Amino acid sequence: MSMTTKLLEGTGGWLDDRFHGARGVRTLFRKIFPDHWTFLLGEIALYSFIILLLTGTFLTFFFQPSMTEVVYHGSYTHLDGVRMSEAYASTLNISFDVRGGLLMRQIHHWAADLFVAAIMAHMLRIFFTGAYRKPREVNWLIGLALLTLSLFEGLFGYSLPDDLLSGTGLRITEGVLLSVPIVGTYLSYFLFGGPYPGNLIIPRLYIIHVLLLPGIFLALITAHLFIMFHQKHTQMPGKGRTNTNVVGAPTYPYFMAKTGAFFFFTFAAVALASTFAQINPIWLYGPYTPVGISAGSQPDFYMGFLEGSLRMMPSWTWDAWGHTVMWNVFIPAFIPLGLIFTGAALWPFLEQWITGDRSEHHVNDRPRNAPTRTALGMAAVTFYGILWLEGANDVIADHLDISLYLTTEIARYAIFIGPVVAYIVTKRICLGLQRKDMHLLEHGVETGIIRQLPSGEYVEDTRPVDEDALAVLEARQPPPSLPVGASAAGADDVPPPGMRGGLGRVRERLNEVLTESVPMDGHGNGYGNGHGNGHGDGHAGPGRAAISSGGSEQAEGTAEGQEDGPD
Amino acid sequence: MSDTGVPEGLPHETEGHAGPHRVIGTPPPAQARTLLGDGSDRAGDGALPAQRELPADLPDPARAKRAERLVAGLFLLSMVAGIGFIAAYVGLEVHSVDAVLRSNLALGLSMSVAFLGLAAGATIWVRHLMPNVELTEQRHPLHSDPEDRQAFAETFAEGAEASQFTKRPLLRRTLIAATVPLVAAPVVLLRDLGPLPGTSLRHTVWRKGMRLLTYGANTPIRPGDFSSPGGMITVVPDGYQDNLNALAAATAIIIKFQPGVMVFGKPGQVRGGYVTPNWTVDNIVCYSKICTHVGCPAALYEQTTHHILCPCHQSTFDAPRGAQVLFGPAPRPLPQLPITTDAEGYLVAQGDFHEPVGPSFWERG
Numbered sequence: 001m002s003m004t005t006k007l008l009e010g011t012g013g014w015l016d017d018r019f020h021g022a023r024g025v026r027t028l029f030r031k032i033f034p035d036h037w038t039f040l041l042g043e044i045a046l047y048s049f050i051i052l053l054l055t056g057t058f059l060t061f062f063f064q065p066s067m068t069e070v071v072y073h074g075s076y077t078h079l080d081g082v083r084m085s086e087a088y089a090s091t092l093n094i095s096f097d098v099r100g101g102l103l104m105r106q107i108h109h110w111a112a113d114l115f116v117a118a119i120m121a122h123m124l125r126i127f128f129t130g131a132y133r134k135p136r137e138v139n140w141l142i143g144l145a146l147l148t149l150s151l152f153e154g155l156f157g158y159s160l161p162d163d164l165l166s167g168t169g170l171r172i173t174e175g176v177l178l179s180v181p182i183v184g185t186y187l188s189y190f191l192f193g194g195p196y197p198g199n200l201i202i203p204r205l206y207i208i209h210v211l212l213l214p215g216i217f218l219a220l221i222t223a224h225l226f227i228m229f230h231q232k233h234t235q236m237p238g239k240g241r242t243n244t245n246v247v248g249a250p251t252y253p254y255f256m257a258k259t260g261a262f263f264f265f266t267f268a269a270v271a272l273a274s275t276f277a278q279i280n281p282i283w284l285y286g287p288y289t290p291v292g293i294s295a296g297s298q299p300d301f302y303m304g305f306l307e308g309s310l311r312m313m314p315s316w317t318w319d320a321w322g323h324t325v326m327w328n329v330f331i332p333a334f335i336p337l338g339l340i341f342t343g344a345a346l347w348p349f350l351e352q353w354i355t356g357d358r359s360e361h362h363v364n365d366r367p368r369n370a371p372t373r374t375a376l377g378m379a380a381v382t383f384y385g386i387l388w389l390e391g392a393n394d395v396i397a398d399h400l401d402i403s404l405y406l407t408t409e410i411a412r413y414a415i416f417i418g419p420v421v422a423y424i425v426t427k428r429i430c431l432g433l434q435r436k437d438m439h440l441l442e443h444g445v446e447t448g449i450i451r452q453l454p455s456g457e458y459v460e461d462t463r464p465v466d467e468d469a470l471a472v473l474e475a476r477q478p479p480p481s482l483p484v485g486a487s488a489a490g491a492d493d494v495p496p497p498g499m500r501g502g503l504g505r506v507r508e509r510l511n512e513v514l515t516e517s518v519p520m521d522g523h524g525n526g527y528g529n530g531h532g533n534g535h536g537d538g539h540a541g542p543g544r545a546a547i548s549s550g551g552s553e554q555a556e557g558t559a560e561g562q563e564d565g566p567d
Numbered sequence: 568m569s570d571t572g573v574p575e576g577l578p579h580e581t582e583g584h585a586g587p588h589r590v591i592g593t594p595p596p597a598q599a600r601t602l603l604g605d606g607s608d609r610a611g612d613g614a615l616p617a618q619r620e621l622p623a624d625l626p627d628p629a630r631a632k633r634a635e636r637l638v639a640g641l642f643l644l645s646m647v648a649g650i651g652f653i654a655a656y657v658g659l660e661v662h663s664v665d666a667v668l669r670s671n672l673a674l675g676l677s678m679s680v681a682f683l684g685l686a687a688g689a690t691i692w693v694r695h696l697m698p699n700v701e702l703t704e705q706r707h708p709l710h711s712d713p714e715d716r717q718a719f720a721e722t723f724a725e726g727a728e729a730s731q732f733t734k735r736p737l738l739r740r741t742l743i744a745a746t747v748p749l750v751a752a753p754v755v756l757l758r759d760l761g762p763l764p765g766t767s768l769r770h771t772v773w774r775k776g777m778r779l780l781t782y783g784a785n786t787p788i789r790p791g792d793f794s795s796p797g798g799m800i801t802v803v804p805d806g807y808q809d810n811l812n813a814l815a816a817a818t819a820i821i822i823k824f825q826p827g828v829m830v831f832g833k834p835g836q837v838r839g840g841y842v843t844p845n846w847t848v849d850n851i852v853c854y855s856k857i858c859t860h861v862g863c864p865a866a867l868y869e870q871t872t873h874h875i876l877c878p879c880h881q882s883t884f885d886a887p888r889g890a891q892v893l894f895g896p897a898p899r900p901l902p903q904l905p906i907t908t909d910a911e912g913y914l915v916a917q918g919d920f921h922e923p924v925g926p927s928f929w930e931r932g
Contacts, residue, residue, distance in 0.1 A: 030620075032704040069809075075662040083809060099661050102671050103678070135709050168863055171815075172879060175861025175926040185768065185928045190760040195767055196815050196862070232706055246704045250621070254697060261689035268682035275675025290815035291782055291801060291856070293864045297878055310861065310896060311880045317898040322932040328896045329861055329926065362706060394881065404881060405894050 029252035034235035038125040040262060045118035047266040048111045049221065055108040056210065062098050064090035065160065065206035067199040076283050084162075084287035087202045091161040091282055106274035112154050113279075114270060116302040119147045127344075127377050129364035131234045133357075137348045139227045142220050144344055149220075151302055153213045156205040158280065158300055165280075167288030168297050170201060172310070179329035197290065234364050237475030239468050243362050298392065308390030309336050312411045336387055340380060347376075354510045357480040368437070369476040371430035372514045378426040379419035386414050427516075434518040437473050440465055479515030482508065622698040634695035638688045645684025651677035764930070769923045771804075771817040773904060778805040779821065779853070779914045787913040790849040793823045799868035799875070801856060804916070816924055818856040818864065819904050820875070821914070822886050826850055828873065829887045840891045846905035848914060853904040854890045857925040858882055860897040875901065898927065 016022045066086035072079050074089065075096040094101035123143055126132050132140035155173070159166045174196045177188040193200035232246050241247045249255055273279075285294060299307055309332035316327040351373070352358065367374040389396065393407040444462035451459055465473060482499065499508065625631040655673035660666050711719070727733050778787045782801040785808050799822050807813035829850060832841025842852055854875070858865045863879035868886070874893065875884040882895030890901035902924050905917035923931055 030702075030704075032702055076664070096664070096667050097662055099656055099659070099670060100674050101661075102667055103674050106671075106675075168879065171863055172861045178926050178928040179861075180929075182929055185764040185930060188928075189762060189764045190757065193761045195812050197811055198761075231709065232704075240703065244706050246706060247701060249700060250702060254693060254700070257689055257693045257697070261686045261693065264682045264686035264689065268679050268686055271675055271679040271682060275672060275679055288811075290811060290862075291803065291818045291864060293866045293878055297863075307880075313896045315860075315882075315892060315896050315898040317927060319932060323929055324927045324931040325929075326898070326927050328898050332896075360709065394878075405883075408881065408894075 029250065031229075031251045031255075032232075032246045032248045033251060033255040034233050034241075034246055034248035036236045038129075039233065041118055041122035041125055043259060043262055044266055045115055045122055046221065046225075047263045048115040048118060048270065049217065050263070051111040051267055051270055052108060052115060053214065055104045055111065056214075058104045059094065059101075059108060060210055062090060062094045062101065063087070063160070063206075065203045067162065067197075067202050079283065079286070082287060085202065087160060087162040088282070088287045091163070095283060103271075103274055106279050107270055109158070109279045110270045110273045110277075112157060113300060113302070114266075116147075116150050116154055119143070119150055120302075123147060123344075124377070124381070127347075128367040128374055129234070129236075130361065130370055130373065131364050132348045133361040134348075134352065135231055135360055136227075136234075139224055139231075140348055141345060142224045142227070144341060146217065146220050146224070148341060149213055149216060153209060153217070154300060154302055156209040156213070159205055160202060160209060161280075161282045162202055162288050163282035164285040164288050164292055164294060165282075165297055167197070167290070168293055169299055169303070170197065171290065176329055176333040179326035179333060181325055181330065197288070232362070234362050236364050237366065237472050239471035241363060241471070243360070246362075298395075301388075304391035305336065305384055305387040306333065306391070308387040308393070308411070309333070311393060312387070312390045312408060312415065314412070336383070340384060343380065351514070354507060354514050355480050356482045356511075359480075363475065366472070366475065368430040368433040369517070371427045371434070372516060374430050375423045375427040379423040382418045382422035383415065386411055386418050390415075431516075431518055434476070437476070438518055438520075441470075441473050476517075476520065478520050479517055482511050620702070621700055625696070625698055631696055634691055638692045638696065641684045641688035641691070643684075645681045645688065648677045648680035648684060652681060764928075768816075768925075768928055768931075771919055771924060772807050772810075772813045773804055773817055773916045773919045775916065775918045776909060777916045778909070779803075779819070779906065779916065780805050780808055782808070782818070788821070789912045790823075790851055790908065790914065791912075793851070796823045796825050796850065797870050798822075801864075801866075802853070802914075815862075816857065819853050820856045820865070820868075821851055821853045821906075822868070822873075823849075823851045824873070824887060830889075832889070840885070840888045840900075842887065842889050843903055843905070846903055846917065848906055848908055851906070851914070852886070853906045853914075853916075854884075854886075854901040855904065855920060855924040856901075858897055859892075859899040859901060859924075860895070860926060862925045865901060 012022070064086040068086045069083050070086055070089050072082050072084055072089050072092065074080075074092055076092050079092065091105075094105055096102070126140065126143070155169065159170050174188050174192065177191060178184045180187055188196065191201070191204070192198045193204070233248075235241050235246060235248070238247070249258075286292070298304070310329065313328050313332040316331075318325040318327065365373075367377075390408065390411040393411065394404060396402075397404040397407045444464045447461045447463055449461040451461055453459060464470075652674060655670065655677055659670040659673055661670050710716075732739055779802040780787055782803050785803075787805070788800070788802070799820050802819050802821055803814055804817050807817060829842045829847070829852065830840070831844040833844075846852075856864050856866070858877040858879065860877065860880055860882050863877050865875050865877040865882070865884065867876040867878055868874070869876065873886040875886050875890060876882070877884075877895070877897065880896050882897030883893040884890040884897070884901050885893050889903060892898070892900060902920045902922050904920055906914055907917050909915045
């Protein structure tokens with residue numbers, strides 16, 4: 001027995017004597033994590049959070065969250081003699097007088113952007129693959145809460161240096177608070193401790209940014225990971241992967257090593273960006289004053305959609321009975337955010353109600369196999385995207401050399417038309433891809449080899465889809481069926497509970513839309529029954545190989561014909 | 568890291584097999600079986616597996632040797648970069664822009680290389696030195712057995728009864744009554760976060776006779792100081808040039824037009840696309856600089872069109888026509904500050920703005 005083994009056994013024994021961990025930890029070691037590149041998106045978010053904690057702690061050692069005015073006489077001589085808050089002066093100090101301070105600041109800022117971006121990408125993956133379905137609805141909601149909080153955490157964080165750009169962001173925050181009907185003025189006065197800007201906002205945002213929100217983040221992330229761990233990760237469809245198993249590599253040593261490497265990759269990427277790509281050079285903006293502003297003031301990317309929303313809105317206000325309602329600010333500041341977040345929060349439950357599907361799902365959907373969900377997701381992405389682009393409309397107008405006002409006019413229409421177009425186009429694409437999959441399943445892969453038969457007929461050789469691809473193609477589940485509703489049942493029949501009355505009819509109609517898919521032709525029990533070219537069953541039976549081109553065309557025609565038929 | 572590619576030439580005899588099985592493994596074990604048992608193991612028989620589940624050896628030792636050297640090289644590179652980081656910290660001074668740039672480059676680059684070396688090394692290690700393996704673990708339904716649920720419900724009910732919570736409504740109600748004020752108390756505690764707004768949003772610090780100072784230089788202005796009409800000058804109230812709270816509301820702009828450009832309304836007419844005539848001096852008009860949308864400074868001025876533009880959300884105001892809104896989300900013109908000249912000929916305010924400046928608010932009316 002080698003020295004190392006002895007040492008390990010000694011330590012292990014010592015620990016097990018005290019914590020009784022041998023069995024549990026062994027189970028942990030052999031826990032299976034499935035693999036797919038999109039599963040790394042959430043890991044990026046987690047690792048950027050760790051980077052944020054590390055670099056943020058470093059920054060707190062030097063940052064002064066104070067709005068006391070000082071006259072600067074530091075290393076950055078361009079601002080010598082300028083009056084500024086201690087917060088701004090200490091940020092200059094971190095940048096120019098603390099070794100590695102600028103690097104830490106830039107890593108912190110880049111990691112914050114990456115954190116939000118990774119959460120967004122992660123949530124899109126979850127949505128489009130249906131990974132939020134039962135039993136993972138709670139984790140979906142926790143994720144949504146994390147995304148919401150991350151926007152605030154980011155806004156508060158970049159406001160702390162009290163530079164001209166971030167101060168302008170706070171000014172907009174004040175305007176947005178003022179727009180809240182009835183209590184807006186009070187909200188603003190309570191947040192700023194009086195009239196804007198006051199001298200309390202930076203210390204208040206600071207404690208929220210470094211203590212309150214990170215604490216909530218830690219709690220929610222822990223819950224998020226624990227639930228994921230307990231419920232076991234979803235897996236992508238593939239050979240041998242079912243709803244009752246998890247296929248992948250064990251935690252120890254594989255997942256541990258991979259995820260450790262990935263942490264270092266994430267850190268390296270952020271460090272590289274911070275080395276070569278300058279971010280938030282606050283010394284160029286100057287200290288905050290409500291008098292000044294720089295052209296092209298733009299927030300960090302995750303606030304861009306709010307900026308665009310504010311820019312896009314027409315100037316509607318109501319003056320009545322001695323009060324003013326600022327629709328021009330209140331609507332763009334709260335409605336898009338509300339639509340996206342409320343919609344995302346309700347969707348898993350709405351989908352369950354519409355489909356009546358109460359079963360557990362552990363194998364992810366391919367987006368094409370849930371055309372309506374995918375189309376809705378793309379409509380939301382388009383909605384968000386147009387808001388976001390409008391947030392940079394001055395840059396767009398400048399680069400495309402078109403009128404600034406034209407970009408806003410276009411955006412005012414596009415915000416309504418764009419999502420509808422995205423919905424229709426996405427749904428058509430999904431159905432088309434389903435049809436392509438059906439074609440592959442029924443006729444195999446076209447090889448491009450043309451053979452002449454003794455009869456003189458030309459046929460193209462096809463070969464069966466290989467097993468791995470086949471497993472993916474076959475993963476599509478037939479849409480679950482609702483209990484028969486009022487319209488389908490006879491006039492004398494009483495519809496089952498949940499399908500009665502107006503709500504029942506709405507549910508039935510929504511179900512039709514939501515489950516719209518290319519018919520599966522009785523796929524569960526044999527292939528291509530409808531087109532029956534002698535390839536009745538058998539996953540990779542040789543019968544599936546050769547199909548005459550005539551038959552192929554005919555099959556195509558049949559599939560087209562069924563396109564708009566009832567499911 | 569998505570290295571779950573299926574190795575070529577594996578036997579597919581497990582095809583169509585229902586239930587747990589080893590999907591891919593190199594080399595395959597003596598027989599397919601699950602990792603953590605098929606459920607019987609859950610009960611806790613505690614028996615350790617007799618067989619090895621992960622292959623210990625690599626199929627191609629020569630290839631593994633090459634990978635090993637590469638990984639070791641990367642780890643060494645990382646170590647060198649880590650030492651470089653410390654050296655850069657010790658050796659490179661900061662305290663000037665150029666020095667900071669050098670320091671940032673050296674520290675950032677060495678840190679990046681150190682992490683990249685570790686990351687790439689570990690990845691190659693996993694992919695080329697650890698035997699490729701893919702195992703299957705069973706899932707079990709998340710819901711508990713009906714008996715367990717039943718037992719839980721009984722235990723819960725028992726506890727509730729034992730606590731007397733269900734039997735003694737007096738206790739229950741008084742407990743709830745006691746918590747209500749305690750929940751409200753923290754909200755009440757927040758009251759002193761700030762003063763009540765009162766009418767403070769309706770006023771600025773401008774008073775009759777207060778001089779307009781150019782922002783930055785802090786000098787008073789005579790109408791004659793405008794050598795020619797054109798640009799826009801930011802002005803602040805004398806005595807408040809360093810008071811950010813005052814400036815957040817009182818900051819204003821003055822523009823001098825060519826004669827005949829301004830469109831005057833009737834005296835006393837405040838709104839409606841006109842400049843109030845008796846509030847100007849010598850073709851000079853003064854407006855609030857705080858945008859009526861959400862309060863950014865409306866800082867851009869286009870001399871040819873006389874448009875004032877707010878860079879935040881692009882509200883555009885027509886300067887010769889009482890700063891009425893031409894485009895964008897701002898709902899009201901920029902309020903006009905009545906100005907005149909004092910005995911020494913300097914521009915002064917006639918008084919405060921006649922309406923609230925900046926963004927609207929609920930009580931504005």
